Each structure stands twice: as structure tokens, then as C-alpha cells.
Amino acid sequence: MKTGTGKVIPYEYIPDEGSEIETVDGRQYLIANDAMYTFFKRTKGELSPFFLALRDEKRLLGCKCVECGLVRVPPFLTHCPDCNFASTKLLEVEQVGILNSTAPITYFATSLFQHMAPYGRGRVIFRGADTALSVNLYTTTGILVPGILNKGTEVKLIFRTNRIGEMTDVFCVPTSELSRDQVEKRGLEESEIDWESPVEPNVLDASAEDTSVYREALKEIKSIVEEMNRNDRARKDIAGWRRDIAVKARGGQFALIIDERGIRIEEKELSAPDFIMVSQDLRVLLDGLAYRGAITDSVINKRLWISKNPEFTTIFKLDRMARSVARSKKD
């Protein structure tokens, strides 16, 4: 996502010049590092009022055909092809709408969008509009999972604090997660929303059997984590990463710490964890760490909940560590 302050192409994406030989069936092939790049000073032309209204006035514009009255949001044309190209007029629509259909969620994004994943992208028909605007969708309740952004879900347009006149200036969250004042306010900014109070799932009371399942799983997790620590590939997967994670399950809770010393378990309650992981059954996490199915899948399938959406990256790193250990065993 562009912020209006960085380089058009971040330096870290740019490879060095160079080439290498790849050998296939005994023959050598020359393979060169390369790029196609074109820089633009690109006009938003007739779409400029729409993007300027988002950026400068926190208003959402559409256009209305003077003949048929259809209101298109965004205002992507100046004349209505349905009415023999009758002219359209810009008008403002409301900032609450409903999802036209269930929105897909992208969990594994390319380098361009990794920082905003997992993200929903869906079509919202705002009050006063006849067509849908494609927007990013998020939740304040924790990790974004299927079931939150459904057909008919009412959503509110939220404005980024730093706006540059792009579609990334706005996104939507369900109105059910906001106060009535927030829903009614035009130009509501992301900073006005509480992102720090996700709805943590209740862990059910543990029976004696649950507790023993928990103790057994924890024991295995400890041993896997120690193995990860001894594995160079796995250590590389979390290089430079620091997280204090509170893990809660039926039967108990502990801290999963990732820092420059590696990854480790401490049987204590964290007062200010970076994020919280909750699963009714600790074996869900155990299976993932043991490379029996991806932890990311458990998150998507709601068997394991995390309190902060962007921490999906950390989950992905844990999967990578599990894979690294498994690969080392194979070698």
C-alpha cells in the first residue's frame, strides 16, 4: 500500500544485476536478473473529483444519470451508456452500505500487499447507490475469518488518517462492531476505532481429562520448540522477529516467546502480550508445530483464534519453522 512518502518501488524488491547458469538435462541455460519498469505521472482525469473528495473532504461520490436516475458508485463514467450517453451528475452518497455478496479473504498476498494481509475485498452498495464499490474489508474483532463478511452484512466506510487520493484511503468494517455515533458520523477515521479490544473466545472449563490432554500437548510442544531452536533453517525463519504471545487453551495458558534467542515456552501469564492465541484444544497448535497440517489453515477454519489480524504473518512463520524442521529430517 502506498503511503505517499516512500519510493514507488521499495528498494528491497530490486535485485542486483547479474546472471547465472541453470543446467537441465546436462545442458546449460543462461538466466539473467531483469525487470520491466515504467514510471508514471498518471492523471486520474475525470475520476479526480472522486479521489479528491475521499482525500480532502472524506466524502464518497457517485454519479447519477439525468435520464434513468441510476447512481453509480464509484462515478466511473461521465455519460450513461444505458441512456444513449445521457450525461451524469456527481452527487454524494452515504458512508454506510451493505455487502453485495460474501467477500473473499486473501491470506497469502504477493509482495505488494503482504503488509495488509489478511484482507477482505468485497463490493459494497452504499445507501443511495445502485452499483457496488470494491473496497478492502477488515474486522476489529481479531483475525479476519470467513463468516464475518457475508452477503447483506452492513458495513461502514472508514478513512485512513494519512490519505493520498487512492482507494487505499478507505476501507470498511461491519457496523455491528461500532457504536451508533460512529456509524452515523461521516468521515470516521481509523484512529477513532478501538482496535485493541478484540472479542476473545471463551475457553470452556476444563475437566480433569482436558487438563491432562493439555499437559501432554504442552510437553510435546516444548520438545518441538527445542528442536526448532536447534535447527538453523527454523531459526532463519524467525530471524529479526520478536513476539510475546499468550497462548490459551482448555486446561491452561503459557507464553510463547520469539526473540533473538530463538523460540521458547514459559509457563506464565503475560501481562502485555503482543497478541493472544486461543484454541479450545491445544493439540490444534501442537499439530501445526509438528507439521501435521498448517496452523494458518486452523486459523482460517476457526479452530485457532488470534487477537490481531496482521499477526497472521507470525502464524505463517511458525508454519515455516515446522516445515523447516520437517525438511531437515528428510535431508
Add this chain to the structure above:
Amino acid sequence: MSKRVGIIGAAVTPFKGRWQEKTYYELAQWATREACKDAQVSIHDVESAFYGIYNDIFERTCIPEHAIHGLLGMQNKFGTRISTGGATGAYTMSAAHAYLAAGRFKTALVLGVEKATDCFDFASMSATPEVIKTIGWSGDSFFEQPIGWTASDSYAEVVLAYMDEHPGDLKPETTAEISAQLSRQVRTNPYAQRQFDQVTREEVMNSRLVVYPFRELEICVYSEGAAALILAEEETALAISRNTGKPVVWITGLGEANEHSFVGKNHKIMSRIMSDYYASRRAYEMAGIKDPTQSIQIVELHDAFVHQLEISMAEFGLVPPGRADALIDEGLMTPGGKYLVNPCGGLIYCGHAVGASNVMSAWSARNELLARGLHTALVHGTGSTIAQYTACLILEC
């Protein structure tokens, strides 16, 4: 009165995840050489060339066909390039047919070719994210590219909207079973990228969710490769057929439709693939097909995603809308069932070398018509954002 047009030669290169050994020049020439050989014609007898190449960035050049025109021996002749996203190959066949049917040329080369995995992401040191990013430049540049449009999430929009309307259809077990079946069918396709990747329903269901509801083994794989057809108008086709001894496979119906790329009232209906509906109905009408469930025997369908395969079959009128799972539940596409669907393994297992894919599908449909003594096949290409584009062809033998 327009002329009848038929396929008199066809060939594909192997589809591979990466062709370090070949540029698109050589892939294009390879498929063309083999197609000429199949038709037993000299390239000098081919009067026109129609190139299906999807993405300039994959070939790392704009007007990528200019370089291959001469090296195919087509210099000083008609050559044009078609690019319509995933439907590129099907639209290229449609264009070639139109010129021959109008009497402009007697013969045409249809050549689909694509590279993909020359693209490389140096951050993750792998090709796939850069391939996805490159396809991502195909989304709407003002409203959708900046917010993370991908081919997968845009097709997922359509599939999820269909599931909103038909919550009991597209069951995970069924989509997984279709994928498993395609993986068994691909075994007999020596040109396929995943010829020996047979998977079980359980393996599909346990594969990673990439974009909900698509699992890794329910998505077409990016390939590099080429596919070529030699088309001819009726008299020429029959003369060549007498020479080769291979029956002409006639293109008796064509239909195309591109939907609106924006959604809402009077715009795209998200839960439908109306492009599939209109294109198939237009093709049936041209071919004189009244009831496709009685006429269509082979379907070579562009399966970008298994879920979309099911919806497309419903839009073609081959299975009732909302009950697409009948493809498996009622055995409509299981072995010995009513329809032979993607005998080549489809794009999920044969591979998706975009510009070449639908041409490969036509190659497969022709092979199956000839080998099995069947009469009627439907070939399909889908593409662009939210399944916006479709081209369909009816092949008869």
C-alpha cells in the same frame, strides 16, 4: 453465406512449470511445426496467423507476436494477436474462424503461447508470487489494483456469491472429488504438467486454503507452453483430410460474451457467470443445438478453479443451477457418465499456459472426438476479472 471451417491439424508442446530450455520463440515454433506435420501441410500453404498471447509482461515485451511471425515462416502474410485474459485462446480461435468463414483466407494458423515463470520474486526467491503479481496488473487500475485485486480473489467473489444463493451446492467433498477425478484423467495426457500428480479427495480437502474457499489442489497451475491449430475453410479442409486420412473436426458454433466489470443494478450479477450463459447459448444456436444435455458429449472447459467449473457447467445448461454437485452426486461427469469433462486433466492438471490453454483444450477435444468416435464437443475459455469474458466453440465430427 459464410463458409464452413474445420480443424485439420493440431499440436501442443509439453506444458511445464518452467521451461528454462525454451523461450516463447521456440515454444511457438515447436507447436507450429508439429501442427503442420499433423495436417501434412507446409507452412507456406497457411495464409494467415492468429496469435493468442495473454500478458505482455510474461513475454517481457509488448506486441510479443512480432518476433514470432517471421520465425514461423509467416512473413508478408496476415498476422494479428488476440489478448482477452484467460479466454485468449478461445477468442483467438473465434477470430480465425471469422476470417475463414468470411472467405478472406482459405487457411489459418492459430497459435497460443505463454511464458510465466520467468517472472521472479527476489524477496521470497520464488516465481509464484511474481506470477500472481503480474496477473494482478490485469485488475482495474484505478479502483481495484491498489487494494489487492488478484485473479483468485476475483473468481472467489463470483463463487462466494453463487454459494450465497445456493448454500447447499459446491460442497467441499464434491469440489475435492472433481479435482481428484481430473488428476486421474490427466494420466493419459503426456503433455500435461502434472501427468503423474494423482491425488485423492482427502488430499485435496487437506491441501492449503489459498483464498477461501479455494484450496491449493482446486486451482489451475501456471504453466509455460504452446498449442497450435491449423484451420481451413470447407473445400480446403476436405482436400487436406483426404490427404491425411483424418476426418475434419468442424467448428459449427461459436459464441462470445463479455460482462460488465462493475457490479450492481444493470451491471454484473455477481452470483452468475452470464458470459458463460450467453456465449454457450449463442454457440448452441449457431450449431443448431436445441438441447445441449442431449447433444454435448465432451466438454473441454477452462477450469481456473473447480468451483467455477461447476458453475460454468450450470451456466452451459448441462446441470441445473444450484445443483451443480450432480456432476458427481448423480455421476454426470464420473467415468462412464453422461459428459466427458476435461479428459486432458483440465487446466488444473494439464496446466494453464494462458494464451495456449484453450487451444490445448480444442486440441484435446479434437483428439477425443476422433479417438472415441464421438460427435459433439464444447470448448470453453473464461477470463478477466470476476469471470467477465467467455468464448465457447462447438466442435463436431
